[in-house]
Every structure is written in C-alpha cells, then in structure tokens.
Amino acid sequence: MNFNDKISILHGVGATYEKRFNENGICTLGDLLYYFPRAYQNRGDVFKISDTPFDLYPHSYILTVGSEPKVAMIKRGMTLLKFKAFDESGSVNITYFNQNYLKDVFKIGSTFRFFGKLSRDKKTPSMTSPAYEPILPKKSLPPLVPVYPLFNGINQKLISKLISEVTDNIDSISKEFLPESILNRMNLCSLPFALKNIHTPPDENTLNAAIRRLSFDELFLFATSVSMIKSSANVFEAPKMSDTDISKYLNMLPYELTDAQARAIGEILTDLSGSEGEYVKAMNRIVVGDVGSGKTVCAAIAAYTVCKNGYQAAMMVPTEILAVQHYNSMKEDFHRLGYTCELLTGSTPAKEKRCILEKLKRGEIDFVIGTHALIQDTVEFSKLGLVITDEQHRFGVRQRARLAQKSKNAHVLVMSATPIPRTLSLMIYGDLDISLIDMMPPGRKRVDTFVVDESYRDRLNSFIRKQVNEGHQVYIVCPSVEEKSEDVLDFFDYNPFIIHDNECDGTQLKAAVPYAKELKESIFPDLSVEFIHGKLKGKEKDKIMMDFSEGKIDVLVSTTVIEVGVNVPNATLMIVENAERFGLSQLHQLRGRVGRGSDKSYCILVSSSKGEKSRERLDIMHTVYDGYTIAERDLRMRGPGDFFSQDPSIRQSGQMNFSLASSCTDTDLLLSAFECAREILNDDRYLIKEENILLRERLNISLRSNLKTIN
Numbered sequence: 274m275n276f277n278d279k280i281s282i283l284h285g286v287g288a289t290y291e292k293r294f295n296e297n298g299i300c301t302l303g304d305l306l307y308y309f310p311r312a313y314q315n316r317g318d319v320f321k322i323s324d325t326p327f328d329l330y331p332h333s334y335i336l337t338v339g340s341e342p343k344v345a346m347i348k349r350g351m352t353l354l355k356f357k358a359f360d361e362s363g364s365v366n367i368t369y370f371n372q373n374y375l376k377d378v379f380k381i382g383s384t385f386r387f388f389g390k391l392s393r394d395k396k397t398p399s400m401t402s403p404a405y406e407p408i409l410p411k412k413s414l415p416p417l418v419p420v421y422p423l424f425n426g427i428n429q430k431l432i433s434k435l436i437s438e439v440t441d442n443i444d445s446i447s448k449e450f451l452p453e454s455i456l457n458r459m460n461l462c463s464l465p466f467a468l469k470n471i472h473t474p475p476d477e478n479t480l481n482a483a484i485r486r487l488s489f490d491e492l493f494l495f496a497t498s499v500s501m502i503k504s505s506a507n508v509f510e511a512p513k514m515s516d517t518d519i520s521k522y523l524n525m526l527p528y529e530l531t532d533a534q535a536r537a538i539g540e541i542l543t544d545l546s547g548s549e550g551e552y553v554k555a556m557n558r559i560v561v562g563d564v565g566s567g568k569t570v571c572a573a574i575a576a577y578t579v580c581k582n583g584y585q586a587a588m589m590v591p592t593e594i595l596a597v598q599h600y601n602s603m604k605e606d607f608h609r610l611g612y613t614c615e616l617l618t619g620s621t622p623a624k625e626k627r628c629i630l631e632k633l634k635r636g637e638i639d640f641v642i643g644t645h646a647l648i649q650d651t652v653e654f655s656k657l658g659l660v661i662t663d664e665q666h667r668f669g670v671r672q673r674a675r676l677a678q679k680s681k682n683a684h685v686l687v688m689s690a691t692p693i694p695r696t697l698s699l700m701i702y703g704d705l706d707i708s709l710i711d712m713m714p715p716g717r718k719r720v721d722t723f724v725v726d727e728s729y730r731d732r733l734n735s736f737i738r739k740q741v742n743e744g745h746q747v748y749i750v751c752p753s754v755e756e757k758s759e760d761v762l763d764f765f766d767y768n769p770f771i772i773h774d775n776e777c778d779g780t781q782l783k784a785a786v787p788y789a790k791e792l793k794e795s796i797f798p799d800l801s802v803e804f805i806h807g808k809l810k811g812k813e814k815d816k817i818m819m820d821f822s823e824g825k826i827d828v829l830v831s832t833t834v835i836e837v838g839v840n841v842p843n844a845t846l847m848i849v850e851n852a853e854r855f856g857l858s859q860l861h862q863l864r865g866r867v868g869r870g871s872d873k874s875y876c877i878l879v880s881s882s883k884g885e886k887s888r889e890r891l892d893i894m895h896t897v898y899d900g901y902t903i904a905e906r907d908l909r910m911r912g913p914g915d916f917f918s919q920d921p922s923i924r925q926s927g928q929m930n931f932s933l934a935s936s937c938t939d940t941d942l943l944l945s946a947f948e949c950a951r952e953i954l955n956d957d958r959y960l961i962k963e964e965n966i967l968l969r970e971r972l973n974i975s976l977r978s979n980l981k982t983i984n
C-alpha cells in the first residue's frame with residue numbers, strides 16, 4: 274500500500290463509496306490517513322448504573338444482558354427492540370429502534386460495553402440506542418474511541434474500518450520526513466507512530482503525543498511554505514511613482530493624521546517610489562490596524578498617489594455594502610482632485626457596467642472600487658498601478674489568486690483589521706511587509722464593556738428597549754445558527770483539543786434563528802427584529818445588512834458573520850451571548866461594530882460559565898480596550914490556535930489547511946516550528962539536498978491537497 278494509492282483498493286470501497294469520498298476530498302490512502310477524528314469518546318472510564326451522576330453526558334457501562342430482547346411494532350413500520358441489562362449495582366432498560374437483527378446479538382448472559390446517556394425519567398433507568406461492543410476474552414477494548422466527521426451515507430463504522438486497514442500498513446504508507454535532529458530536539462514521536470495513534474490511541478498520553486507531533490507538522494509545513502513564498506516573492510516589478518506629493522489630499526482631510534497613519538503612509542510612499550529607474554520592486558504590504566484606526570485613508574492616499582502618476586488603482590472589498598460605503602466616502606475627494614472614481618459590483622446594471630469596463634480599458638477611470646466583480650475576466654485595465662484589498666481575509670484563495678494575476682505588475686496593498694499578537698504577526702504575514710497602525714484617532718469614545726450572567730436577562734432586555742426607544746440599533750451575536758444539536762454537544766464535550774478548561778459546562782447555547790424568533794414573538798413584538806447568518810445567500814445577507822444600515826431593523830441577531838468593516842454609526846449596543854465560546858480577539862472585533870458614531874456605545878458579554886478561567890478571560894474585555902494587548906493576552910491564555918481559526922487569511926497565506934493546529938494551545942510549539950523551518954531553509958533554500966527530499970514531497974502534498982479543498 275502506498276500513500277498515493279486510490280482508496281478503491283480498500284475492501285468495501287466500490288464505485289459509489291469512492292465517489293462519495295472523492296467528493297469530500299478523500300481520494301488516496303494518504304487523504305484517509307489524514308482524515309482525523311473530530312473527537313474521542315472516553316469509553317475507558319466505566320460507570321456503575323447506581324452511581325451515575327445526573328448529567329447530560331453519555332458514559333460507559335459494562336452490562337450483562339438479563340432478559341431476552343423483545344421486538345414490538347410501534348407506529349407505521351417502526352419497531353422497537355427492548356431488553357434488560359444489569360451490572361452489580363442495578364439494572365437498566367435498553368431500547369433500539371428499527372434494528373431487529375440485534376435480537377441475535379444480545380443473547381442472555383452475554384456482556385457488552387455500552388456507551389450512552391442514562392436516563393432516570395422512569396423508575397428503572399433506561400438507555401436509548403447506546404453504542405455497544407462485545408466483551409471478548411483476551412481482547413481488551415480501547416479506552417478512547419474516535420469520532421469522525423461524517424458525510425453523505427458514510428458512517429463511523431465504515432470510516433473506522435477503512436482507516437484501520439490503512440493504519441495496519443502504516444509503515445509502508447507514511448514515511449518520516451522530518452530530520453532526526455528536529456525530532457530529537459523537539460521531542461516528537463515518529464510520523465508513522467503519530468498517524469497510527471491519532472486514529473487508535475491506546476491511552477490519552479499517546480494520543481497527546483500524536484496530536485503534538487501532527488500539530489507540529491502543520492505548523493512546520495506552514496512555516497516552511499510561508500518562508501519559501503517570502504523568499505521568492507517581490508520578484509515582480511511595478512511602475513515607479515515618482516511624484517509623492519500628497520499635500521493636496523492631506524489639506525482636504527477634516528482631521529490630522531495620527532502618527533501611526535503618517536508612518537504607514539510614509540512606508541507606502543517609499544515602496545511606491547522606490548529608488549532609481551522606471552520600474553521598482555512591487556510593493557507587497559499589509560496595513561494592520563484595529564477597527565476604526567483609520568486604515569481607509571491610507572489606502573485612499575496610496576490610490577491618489579498612483580492616479581497622480583498617471584496609473585489606475587483598484588480597490589477590492591468583500592461585500593457590496595462595504596464597496597458602496599467606501600465609494601461614497603471617497604468619490605467626492607477624488608473628483609475634487611480631478612480623478613474619476615467609479616463603483617463596480619455584482620448589481621451594477623449591465624449597461625453601466627459595459628460602460629465602466631470600456632472606460633477602464635481605455636484608461637478613462639482612475640480609481641475603481643468594487644467587489645469580486647473586479648476580478649472577472651472581462652475586466653481589463655489600461656495602466657493598472659495598484660491593487661488594494663480591504664478586509665482581505667474575507668476573500669477566498671481563488672479570488673485572491675485571480676487578483677494577483679491581474680495585478681502582476683502592480684503594487685499590492687492589503688488591509689486587515691485582525692489584531693495579531695506581535696509575536697505571531699511576523700510569522701503569519703511572513704510574505705508581506707507590515708505597517709502597523711497601533712493607535713486610534715483622538716477623541717474616540719471607548720465602548721464600555723460589561724460581563725453579566727443570565728440573572729441580568731430582564732434588565733438586559735429593558736436596556737435593549739431603551740436603546741431602541743432612543744432611536745438606536747442593537748446587535749445580538751450568538752455562537753450558533755440553529756438549536757444545539759446532539760452532534761454539537763458531542764463535539765464540545767469530547768473534543769480533547771477544544772476543551773481547555775471547564776468552560777464547556779453544558780450550558781445551553783443561544784442560536785441565532787430560534788432566538789430571533791423568540792425575541793420577535795414574545796419579547797419585542799413591536800420592534801423590528803431580524804437575523805443574519807453565514808448560511809444565508811449572499812444576496813439575502815446584503816439585503817439584511819443594507820436594511821440594518823438604513824435603520825429599518827432595530828435588533829439584528831446574528832452569528833459572527835456580521836460584516837467586518839461595515840459602518841452603522843447608529844448601532845450603539847452589542848450583546849454577545851455565550852461569550853465564553855469566543856476568542857478575545859473575536860470579541861474585540863465584534864465590539865468594534867459599535868461605537869462608530871457620536872453616541873455612547875456599550876458591549877455586553879453574557880456568560881453563565883462558572884469556569885474561573887473563562888471569567889478571568891472575559892474580564893479582560895472589561896478592562897482592556899486595545900486590540901493588540903487583548904491579542905497578546907489571548908495568546909498567553911489560549912495559545913495560538915484561535916488566531917488560525919479566526920482568520921482564514923492566515924491559514925491561506927501559507928496555502929495550508931490546519932486541522933489540528935487550529936486548536937493548538939502551545940505557543941512555544943508554533944515558535945519552534947518557525948525556528949526549525951528557518952534553520953532548514955538557511956541550510957538548503959530550495960530543499961534540494963538528499964535529506965530534505967521527503968520534506969519537499971510532503972510540502973507539495975499539502976499544497977496540492979489544499980488546492981483540492983479550495984476547488
């Protein structure tokens with residue numbers, strides 16, 4: 274068996290299954306091997322029937338079948354199979370639906386390990402459809418049972434069986450690609466060992482060793498590819514912008530630039546004007562700054578400079594509404610300075626669009642602002658000098674690749690509002706030069722933030738009403754879209770990567786859709802309450818955001834999708850439900866949605882979590898208002914994982930998918946990964962030495978498999 278063999282060589286994988294797997298990105302044995310469990314059930318701790326604590330969670334029981342299974346027909350072709358089973362402490366009723374064949378499995382006197390929730394609603398406790406494994410002599414059952422993410426028609430049993438066929442041949446399928454020096458220094462287990470044990474861990478320590486090794490791989494491969502991209506970047510040339518006199522633009526501004534803005538603009542102008550010659554090294558810069566720190570004016574001045582030198586500038590933003598906002602805030606300034614500025618989005622009428630395209634091609638438009646409509650094949654520029662992307666993490670890799678193609682000989686400027694701890698930013702934005710805007714314009718009012726629990730609910734609702742009565746608007750952010758399903762519970766309860774402390778204490782998660790309904794029907798029937806979430810279509814989302822920004826909606830209940838960068842100055846209250854579930858930087862981003870107008874704004878974090886750590890974490894939001902300090906604190910408390918899961922651009926900038934490292938809590942591991950990558954590349958820049966061949970192959974595989982998931 275080989276890493277690249279098709280999965281159809283496995284027993285039981287026919288054409289139908291193969292197609293289903295392929296559709297989900299699993300084509301080769303290697304793909305299957307890297308299809309990691311999303312959680313593990315702890316079936317090793319066996320409970321007694323009589324002393325099971327009353328809780329929501331399933332547990333393991335070793336029970337002997339005590340009565341013959343009886344099958345009963347309940348409604349419409351549904352059958353119920355029922356029997357008693359016992360341990361030395363008591364007995365339970367066990368039922369299964371529509372599985373008559375189990376009659377022959379559960380023979381009186383035979384013993385099984387059952388795993389399920391014990392219900393005490395009736396006099397005799399009961400379990401419904403527990404998982405079961407026969408206890409056999411001389412064969413011990415594994416304490417940790419992997420739970421795989423499932424997709425159409427593929428069940429746990431099938432995946433586990435296929436994966437164990439692969440892990441039985443682990444030594445021929447996976448080869449160590451890390452040099453021994455790194456393994457030793459980092460104290461990592463071998464790759465075959467890790468890959469086998471992440472699927473079938475004999476105990477928690479081994480599992481942790483496997484996870485640590487495989488997380489390191491992801492970080493290390495990420496670090497290596499970022500560093501390689503960086504060393505090959507900047508080879509493009511772009512036109513030199515010799516005229517960097519921006520005084521006219523500055524004179525028009527109703528305010529003074531902050532020192533940080535001035536510094537960032539200085540850096541941009543230095544990039545654009547370069548040293549000598551007609552062409553200079555293309556700018557490849559990211560401006561990172563907290564929400565509201567004033568990044569837009571930096572972009573506008575860059576665009577102005579380019580126009581002034583006779584070139585065109587394009588600015589791409591992720592949503593229509595953001596495009597409109599930017600356009601409205603900049604067009605007059607540009608017109609006044611004598612430059613044409615146009616808007617191009619998906620909903621630009623066809624005739625107008627044709628006209629804009631024609632003008633862009635002829636060089637009659639100096640500055641164009643738009644959505645991904647800008648990267649359509651039909652868009653041609655006459656003299657494109659600068660491409661700006663705002664909030665670029667909202668774009669997919671494919672979109673950005675197309676933009677890069679269009680801008681081959683243009684300068685590139687990226688804006689991001691995700692505060693990344695300084696320690697990480699150098700690594701994460703490795704292939705870009707960074708301008709940090711680390712101060713706010715003066716006079717900005719801070720958004721007072723409070724952490725409350727459920728007992729404040731009534732007061733909270735009155736506060737919402739008060740804000741609305743005063744003519745303001747309210748955001749309510751929930752951690753999920755629909756009501757918490759069993760599946761989600763399972764995930765949080767058993768994912769050893771997710772649980773960092775006792776934060777996940779089984780409290781009910783608020784879900785956007787039902788919560789909006791509840792508010793609308795019983796609490797604010799007289800107000801306009803709407804919801805928005807990522808599963809809605811782009812058009813629907815745009816419509817709702819537009820309505821909200823026009824004041825037609827009083828209370829907007831949402832998941833974290835509420836548009837980054839959208840400015841609704843009239844929104845003065847941000848409520849975050851189950852706040853303990855969010856990263857601090859994410860909370861800070863959410864808080865940035867309010868406090869954009871002249872009115873006093875508030876952020877209320879609702880959390881009933883009893884965990885001391887989550888309380889301590891949330892209290893930081895009450896005392897700290899600077900995104901970078903918050904990011905650093907978050908990094909210290911939760912590790913680097915959050916920063917990956919939160920900002921797809923990070924995952925994508927290195928063309929890497931993180932499946933394990935996104936929940937990595939070990940900052941040192943991340944730092945070491947970058948150090949190791951640097952060492953290897955210093956010694957062998959293109960990875961052509963004999964000892965690095967396997968590493969290079971592995972790197973290609975991750976790049977390829979990443980592309981597969983994008984396409």
Ligand code: ADP
Pocket residue numbers: 528529530531534562563564565566567568569570690714715
């Ligand atoms: P972001 O960095 O989130 O994109 P914006 O560029 O949208 O922030 O700026 C937020 C607001 O701050 C805008 O209304 C802008 O006009 C204003 N602003 C930007 N720079 C300054 C400054 N130096 N002094 C005062 N107000 C500023």
Ligand code: MG
Pocket residue numbers: 568569663838
């Ligand atoms: Mg912005």
